[in-house]
Amino acid sequence: MNQVATIKRIRRPWVAVVLAILSPIISMLYLGRGKRALMYIVAAIVAAIITNFLQAIGFWPKGEFAQSVSLLNFVWLFGIFDSYEIAKKYGEEFHGAWYSYWYGVAGIGFGLLISIILFRSFLYEPFRIPSGSMMPTLMPGEYIFVNKYIYGLKIPLFNSVIVDVGTPERGDIIVFRSPQDPTIKYVFRVVGMPGDHVGYVNKILYINNNPMVQNVLGPYGDYEPSSSKAISEVREEYLSMAPHKILIRYGVDSINGEVFVPENHYFVLGDNRDASHDSRFWGFVPETNLIGKVALVWWSDQSLRRAWTHVE
Numbered sequence: 001m002n003q004v005a006t007i008k009r010i011r012r013p014w015v016a017v018v019l020a021i022l023s024p025i026i027s028m029l030y031l032g033r034g035k036r037a038l039m040y041i042v043a044a045i046v047a048a049i050i051t052n053f054l055q056a057i058g059f060w061p062k063g064e065f066a067q068s069v070s071l072l073n074f075v076w077l078f079g080i081f082d083s084y085e086i087a088k089k090y091g092e093e094f095h096g097a098w099y100s101y102w103y104g105v106a107g108i109g110f111g112l113l114i115s116i117i118l119f120r121s122f123l124y125e126p127f128r129i130p131s132g133s134m135m136p137t138l139m140p141g142e143y144i145f146v147n148k149y150i151y152g153l154k155i156p157l158f159n160s161v162i163v164d165v166g167t168p169e170r171g172d173i174i175v176f177r178s179p180q181d182p183t184i185k186y187v188f189r190v191v192g193m194p195g196d197h198v199g200y201v202n203k204i205l206y207i208n209n210n211p212m213v214q215n216v217l218g219p220y221g222d223y224e225p226s227s228s229k230a231i232s233e234v235r236e237e238y239l240s241m242a243p244h245k246i247l248i249r250y251g252v253d254s255i256n257g258e259v260f261v262p263e264n265h266y267f268v269l270g271d272n273r274d275a276s277h278d279s280r281f282w283g284f285v286p287e288t289n290l291i292g293k294v295a296l297v298w299w300s301d302q303s304l305r306r307a308w309t310h311v312e
Contacts, residue, residue: 016087017080024079029105031086032096040079047071052299122153125292127175127185133270133277134187136220136234136245137173137311143299144187144311146175148292167287168193168266170207171239173294173311176268176285187294188278188285191239192259192267199258200280203248203273205237206258213238220247232272242312249274264288 011031020027028037051071098104120126129142138144148154153163168174168190178184191205192198199206204214220232232247252274261267265284270276279285300306 011087011090013084013087016083020080020083024076024083026105026109027079027083029099029108031083031090032100033086034097034099036082036086040075043075044072047075052301053304120148122149124148124295125175126298127187127294129187132275133272134173134189135247135272135275137189137271138187138294138297139300139302139306141301142297142306144297145295146292147295150293151290168290168293169240171242171244171312174266174268174285175291175294177289177291178282179284179286179289180282182289185291186268188268188270188276189239189244190266191269192261192279192284194261194263194265196261196267197258198261198267200254200269201256201258203254205239205269207239214246215243217245232274244312245271247272247274255280 016027016031019030024040025037028034028040047070099108124145125148127144127146129138129140129144132140150166151168152165170190170193172190173187174190175185175187178186192207197206197208199209205212215236217234217236220234231251232249235246235248236243237246254274257280259267261284264287266287267279268285269280270278294311296311297306297309
């Protein structure tokens with residue numbers, strides 16, 4: 001009599017633990033617990049929001065130490081323990097949904113990876129403000145979304161435009177690759193367009209020999225510490241119909257000069273005019289270095305009121 005061999009699909013606890021170390025979500029899919037995987041996705045999002053909220057109001061540490069005590073890590077550690085306990089309860093044979101087998105986990109993972117790559121490559125890319133060069137418009141450490149399709153759809157890595165949508169306008173806040181080191185990304189405001197004559201004299205910006213109007217709003221309290229301990233003044237500057245705020249520091253000499261902006265290049269300045277390493281130091285931004293336009297601040301640990309705000 002011929003015997004038909006049966007394949008036993010076993011869910012081993014050590015495999016569940018290894019997968020949980022990578023991500024409890026993957027481990028729950030392996031264990032056939034789809035609803036529990038969704039629960040961990042929600043728990044991770046809630047943990048991140050609560051941690052950032054507590055940091056914003058001063059009840060949670062910031063910096064590298066904060067990463068080791070984040071609520072996300074508590075969710076992760078619990079997920080490892082949870083995965084082990086669930087895997088122990090299974091018998092010798094396991095019959096789960098399609099996503100619990102290797103091809104299901106791999107398919108979901110591959111689909112998520114492709115979705116993230118497409119989203120970051122063609123639509124929006126998250127970016128963290130590295131310095132105070134754009135204060136008071138953008139604060140150091142804030143998280144923003146960059147609109148990548150507004151200046152044309154580009155082939156990732158090759159950076160060549162496949163669909164020409166538009167070009168930057170004067171006053172846009174852009175993210176771009178440094179002309180000196182393409183691995184570094186900068187965020188500044190466009191003030192000079194191709195063909196413009198740009199001048200900066202005694203803290204006043206001139207475009208084609210016309211001074212840009214500035215209205216003094218008053219002193220700025222939260223200035224960045226510097227060797228001169230200079231206090232900043234907030235001014236409202238008009239590059240277009242919509243004004244934006246800039247910082248001018250007392251006791252700091254302005255960087256004066258005049259340039260002509262070449263074709264297919266842009267001249268950029270930081271809104272924190274006396275504490276910004278911008279086009280006045282290293283030159284123009286080539287059009288090929290553009291990444292996108294800043295769309296909004298999606299999180300700020302400076303003030304909760306700045307979260308999910310549009311940027312001008």
